[in-house]
Amino acid sequence: MASSSKTNPDWWRGAVIYQVYPRSFQDTNGDGIGDLPGITARLPHIANLGVDAIWLSPFFTSPMADMGYDVSDYCDVDPMFGTLADFDTMLAEAHRLSLKIIIDQVISHTSDQHPWFKESRESRNNARADWYVWADAKPDGTAPNNWLSIFGGPAWEWDGVRRQYYLHNFLGSQPDLNFHNPDVQEAVLDTVRFWLERGVDGFRLDTVNYYFHDKELRDNPPLGLGDDGPGLDAPDVNPYGMQSHLYDKTQPENIGFLKRFRALLEEYDDRTAVGEVGDGGRSLKTLAAYVSGGDKLHMCYTFDLLGPDFTASHIKHCVSSFQESVTDGWVCWAFSNHDVQRHVSRFIQNESERERIGKLAISVLATLRGSICLYQGEELALPEAQLELHELRDPYGIRFWPAFKGRDGCRTPMPWESAGQSGGFSTGQPWLPVPDVHKAIAVDVQDADPGSVLAHYRATLAFRKAHAELFDGGMTFLDTNQDILIFTREKAGDKLLFVFNLRRGPQTVTLPKGMTIAETLPLPGFDTARVENGEIVLEALDAFCGRVSG
Structure with a gap:
């Protein structure tokens, strides 16, 4: 609830945010999947790093086709992660440790198991018929236009009940909400208010520029010679990167909704929103539009440093370009997250320099102007896990194997202890294997070594906090x-x-x-x-x- 006096409304500016991928953090019931009680148990580790906030990847009720990024109930916890009471306990303990909690709000699309979609697909004239993006087939039965899904194939799925196609920018089981409908916006904001009332400190808005589509459903043109390129939205093996995505995302109407979102946050004290922007070569313009003016997002999460380039020229170009283009907005920098190969594996030339690169990377990141986001395990300099096809759970990787191995290699469980089958993550069979190379550099090993990467992270973040110049x-x-x-x-x-x-x-x-x-x-x-x-x-x-x- 909102309080009568504000404490620090700008706490997010210059903050260090630690991303937790719940199913891979700590399992407490032996089912091989991390849970909310596990996060609560490991909060001291996060607090001892010296971070300011935690970003929780989705824990909502979901059929888990895309590991929780396909939500079927925005206002409840999936049983595999625990209960709402478990969330409240975790939130209270985080606050006791002076940690803010930011939750991943996935509102561009839902699961096809969400009650909203189940009703929408029943007919063309029910109360929620227009809550999703439905369109008639072309006369020859093909999809309404040439839009592609990031996860492969057309972005349209035929539904035999309505005899129409529905839009999905990701899996076919992740239908896109129709944000042109004011009722959809109201319903989405109601779910946000639910968590605000519960006491969360902020939201990370997944795929924030995908909320609106072109009403005319115009075809995307091919990527032109003068375009800046597809960026990091999709791997090179994915034809998604062959289009210039002018009409399936980043529409001007998005600005108005983000203002509504910000207005809701302003009803509460000390809350924040950071948006994930993936817009290929146009990302900088989109970032500027979404964070300027002080009435939309507080900050944007950029993809610029999530690629393979760890050079002075690249980092200077990314940071200076943002500073020149966005004079009154804020950015959140990161080298790793749950969607990309772990950065020490991207940056190193051989294994012998993994620790050195791990230390140098956080030293660079911690001195940049902006907030920064760390991904669980990077404080150990975990390398990317090498998995076989039969071990994959990521539908993206399975779809494009072997040219693209997907995202499971960065999502393997956190190694807490060097001994044991799953590195202290679970007493059962973990949902993804824990590599031996990870167990060898587990938390308990590095905790005892003052020269470890873990010790370096703690010292570096303490250095950042000790110098006001690095805050803002x-x-x-x-x-x-x-x-x-x-x-x-x-x-x-x-x-x-x-x-x-x-x-x-x-x-x-x-x-x-x-x-x-x-x-x-x-x-x-x-x-x-x-x-x-x-x-x-x-x-x-x-x-x-x-x-x-x-």
Whole structure:
């Protein structure tokens, strides 16, 4: 419930958010699937990292065709995860530990088992007939247009009862809601209010730019030579990336709904919304539209750093492009999540540098301007799990195997203990296997090692909290003709210089004219970089921080 006095409405600005994938975090009843009591039991681990909030992937009632991103009841907990009482217990304990809770709101589509869809498909004239996107077939019986599903094939499914097609941007069992219908918007906002009243602190809006479609159902054109490319919406093996998605998503009407969503949040104290934007080469324009003005989303979750490129030029381009395009909005950066290959596997050239890259990556992420999101297990530098086809549960991976192995490799259970079959995750058979390589670097192993990646994460996040410049201070990149990431963070006259050498060889950087290092600050995990005669000398995969004047 809303309270009479606000505490910190801007807590989300510069926050560190930790993503929990519930079915893979901790199982407490031996069924091999993580649950809400398991999250409650492991909250101290999250709190000890030094994060500010937890993003929970979906735990709602669902047939689990897409691992909970196909919701059949927005206002209840799926029995495999527990009960509403379990959620309340988890929420209360998180708040006691000063952790905010952000839940994953999947409202662009529902499950085909949702009561709304069951009623909608019964006839063309029932009370919810227009709650989903229905369209007649072309005269030859084919789909209404050329729109494609991200999960493969046409984005239209024929329904024999209504004798019409319905739209699904993902699985055929995930029909898209018709947000052009005001009643749909009201119903969706009612489900949001349910969780606000329960005390959640915010929402991560899944596929936030997919809410509206083109009313005329115009065909998408092919991806043109002048387009920026498909981005990270789909792997190269997926023909979805061959279209320019002008009409099946990112429609102008979305702005009005996001304003309504924000207005609802404003009725409560200290709440936030972060939107996941996947819009190919147009993502930056979409981000700007969705977070500018202070009346829509508080921040957007960008895909820009979720690819294979861990270079100074790429990171500088992504961050500076956002800063130049979005002058009054906020961003949430991440290297990993539940949909992409784990970033240490994307960034390393060989296994010997996994720990070093794991440490360097969080040091870079923690010093960028914006909020940041960590994905469970990255604090251990878990590599991507290598799974066989028969072990997969992800319909996306099964559909495009073997060219694309899907998302299960980053979703395997969290390894808490090095001993035991499932690494302390469950007493039963885990829903996905726990690789031996993960058990060897489990939490209990790294907890006892002051030089571990886990210890580095804790120290780095403590460093971030200790310097106000990193909370919401300004960020300026410095020009250099070298492949090196160099920038300042500044607030209230205090300025920090950060230099990151992401190359596999040493580099020496000359300080800009007039700039001097007033104090070298110990950047956790990196103590070999040094200042010599106005130059910063760095080893391979090294980092430096100093307080500067001039």
